[in-house]
Amino acid sequence: MSRFFQLIFFVTGITFPWSPLTKTRGRLEYATVPPEANDPQASELLVTNQTVEPVLLETDFADLELYASGKVRDLYRVDNEHLLFVATDRISAFDYVLASGIPHKGCVLTQLSLFWFEFLGDIVPNHLVTADVNRYPAPLRRYAQELQGRSMLVVRADMIAIECVVRGYLSGSGWKEYRERGTVCGIELPPGLRESDKLPQPIFTPAVKATSGHDENISFEEMAERAGRKLSGQLRELSLKIYRKAAEHAARRGIIIADTKFEFGRTARGLVLADEVLTPDSSRFWPAGRYQPGGPQESFDKQFVRDYLEKIRWNKQPPAPALPAEVVQETSEKYLEAYRQLTGRELPLPRNRRNGSVQQ
Numbered sequence: 001m002s003r004f005f006q007l008i009f010f011v012t013g014i015t016f017p018w019s020p021l022t023k024t025r026g027r028l029e030y031a032t033v034p035p036e037a038n039d040p041q042a043s044e045l046l047v048t049n050q051t052v053e054p055v056l057l058e059t060d061f062a063d064l065e066l067y068a069s070g071k072v073r074d075l076y077r078v079d080n081e082h083l084l085f086v087a088t089d090r091i092s093a094f095d096y097v098l099a100s101g102i103p104h105k106g107c108v109l110t111q112l113s114l115f116w117f118e119f120l121g122d123i124v125p126n127h128l129v130t131a132d133v134n135r136y137p138a139p140l141r142r143y144a145q146e147l148q149g150r151s152m153l154v155v156r157a158d159m160i161a162i163e164c165v166v167r168g169y170l171s172g173s174g175w176k177e178y179r180e181r182g183t184v185c186g187i188e189l190p191p192g193l194r195e196s197d198k199l200p201q202p203i204f205t206p207a208v209k210a211t212s213g214h215d216e217n218i219s220f221e222e223m224a225e226r227a228g229r230k231l232s233g234q235l236r237e238l239s240l241k242i243y244r245k246a247a248e249h250a251a252r253r254g255i256i257i258a259d260t261k262f263e264f265g266r267t268a269r270g271l272v273l274a275d276e277v278l279t280p281d282s283s284r285f286w287p288a289g290r291y292q293p294g295g296p297q298e299s300f301d302k303q304f305v306r307d308y309l310e311k312i313r314w315n316k317q318p319p320a321p322a323l324p325a326e327v328v329q330e331t332s333e334k335y336l337e338a339y340r341q342l343t344g345r346e347l348p349l350p351r352n353r354r355n356g357s358v359q360q
C-alpha cells in the first residue's frame with residue numbers, strides 16, 4: 001500500500017479492512033470505511049469528505065477483571081456483589097461480529113434497557129443499581145467518559161441457565177419447528193399458520209446455550225427437570241407478563257415485538273430480571289407498518305446490513321467484512337429510530353452530531 005494512503009489512515013484514524021493499522025484496545029475508535037473504494041480516487045474522496053463518528057469496538061479496563069464477554073457486550077467484575085455491564089457499538093450479522101461498529105448502538109441498547117426496567121418495575125425487580133457514572137464506585141470513575149450512556153452498574157446474581165424466550169409471532173427456529181412438527185418447543189399450535197403469523201396467544205419457549213454457542217430450544221418439561229418445576233412455572237408466568245405489557249406498549253408505537261429473550265438471576269432480594277431487556281439485539285423488532293405475514297419480515301435494525309452482506313455475497317466465514325459508510329449511517333439511524341419510537345424521546349447524544357455523513 002502506498003505511503004500516501006498509510007498516512008491518510010493514520011491522520012484520520014480511519015481503518016480500512018485492509019489497512020495496516022489495527023485498532024487499539026480500549027480507545028474510542030472510528031467507523032470503518034468500506035470496500036466499495038476499490039477505486040483509489042473514490043477512496044481518496046471518501047477519506048476527505050467523510051465525517052467519522054466514533055464507535056467503541058472493544059473495552060479494555062486493565063485493572064478490572066473481565067467476568068464475561070459476548071458478541072456485543074462486556075461484563076466486568078467490580079466487587080463481590082457488583083458487575084459493570086457495558087454495551088459496545090459492535091454489531092453481529094449471520095453469527096459474526098462485523099469489522100465496523102455502529103455509532104450510538106451501545107447507548108441505544110443501554111438506554112432502551114433502562115427504559116424497559118423502569119416501565120416494567122411494577123411487574124419485576126431487576127439487577128440495575130445505577131447507570132449514572134458519577135455514582136459508580138471509585139475504581140470505575142477513570143473510565144467515566146467511555147462508560148457514560150452505554151453502561152450499567154448491576155447486582156451480581158446467580159444466573160438461571162435457561163433463556164426465557166417469549167414468542168408472539170411465528171419466526172426463526174419457532175417457524176422451523178412448526179413447519180416440521182406443528183409445534184414450538186413441544187407446544188401444539190393450530191394448523192395452517194404461515195411464517196410470521198401472529199400466534200393466538202404469546203407462548204413461552206425456553207432455550208439453553210448449546211456447546212456450539214447456538215441456542216437449543218427445550219420443552220417446558222425439560223426446563224422443569226433442569227431448573228425445578230416451581231421456579232420454571234414462576235419464570236414462565238413472569239416472562240409472559242413482561243412480554244404482554246411491553247408488546248402492547250410497542251404495538252401502540254408502531255413496533256411489533258415478534259419475540260424476545262429474558263435472563264433471570266437470583267439475588268439476596270429474590271428473582272431479578274437481568275441482562276439487557278427488550279432491545280433489538282435480544283428481540284425481533286418489526287416495523288408494524290410493513291408487516292406482511294406469509295414470509296420472513298425485514299428486521300427493524302439490521303436490514304441494511306443483511307442486504308449489503310448478501311449483495312457482496314460474503315461467504316459467512318470469518319473474517320467478517322467492514323460496512324460501507326452509508327450502511328453504517330443508515331443502521332445507526334435505525335437504532336436511534338427504534339429508541340425514539342419506543343420511548344417517545346430522542347436519545348440524548350453525547351457529542352454534537354453533524355448533519356449526515358458529509359463534512360464541508
Ligand code: PZK
Pocket residue numbers: 068069070073074075083085127154155156157158159265274275276
Ligand atoms: C451474567 N451474562 C450474560 C451479558 C456477557 C454475558 N447481574 C448478573 N449477575 C451475574 N451474571 C450475569 C449478570 C447479568 N446480566 C449475564 N452472563 C452473566 C452476558 C453480557 C455480556 F458476556
